[in-house]
């Protein structure tokens with residue numbers, strides 16, 4: 276029996292009187308690529324932000340290895356955030372930093388990383404996302420798809436044990452989306468990275484997922500393999516796969 280790397284237990288979150296997460300239970304295994312699907316507004320990004328402790332739940336537990344991170348103080352979160360990297364929906368780049376400095380940011384936060392080491396690792400990360408030639412440009416001077424790739428380079432630069440990608444495919448042309456998928460799988464196969472991918476790109480699910488989680492209205496609605504998803508007769512899932520998804 277595999278032991279989960281991350282265990283989410285009975286997670287609840289609300290904003291005002293709107294319940295956004297309504298009792299999430301989910302195990303994530305080391306080294307898997309887990310894809311999270313669900314209609315816009317169902318709580319995917321909010322769930323993701325709890326894993327590196329960027330949001331605190333109202334109720335519930337999140338175990339990362341043998342630590343319940345909901346019990347940690349803010350100043351104890353550092354090691355968790357090094358373990359769990361996040362590529363934010365929308366990129367969240369620093370506009371006044373060059374591409375290079377954006378990607379270098381997580382490394383500069385580790386005081387023991389030397390300048391030549393930073394240079395080598397940032398250059399490698401930029402090569403992976405094919406942005407080596409754009410290191411000195413600012414986010415405002417590159418395209419939306421390129422900004423996404425910068426955000427991805429920043430998420431992988433310190434090789435965390437787990438990476439959460441929030442909508443890595445949105446707004447990308449199919450070839451760039453393919454490149455991102457290949458990168459996600461390479462990180463899994465070559466570095467043993469656990470991938471959590473939030474996407475609306477159903478083609479990618481069948482390319483990259485080991486397991487699929489389907490969220491609906493702040494709960495886990497369905498968990499299964501891509502093959503099980505393909506074969507499902509559940510009308511709600513079929514609508515989603517076939518592109519008839521409803522907003523909440």
Ligand SMILES: Nc1ncnc2c1ncn2[C@@H]1O[C@H](COP(=O)(O)OP(=O)(O)OP(=O)(O)O)[C@@H](O)[C@H]1O
Nearest residue numbers: 290291295313314315316317318319320321322364
């Ligand atoms: N800071 C906030 N304050 C109040 N409500 C919020 C806040 N952040 C998110 N919400 C609400 O929580 C719900 C879930 O948001 P979330 O961003 O997780 O959706 P999502 O599933 O990621 O959607 P999408 O696919 O569009 O990215 C939405 O109804 C949203 O309006």
Ligand SMILES: [Mg+2]
Nearest residue numbers: 319320364441
């Ligand atoms: Mg979202």
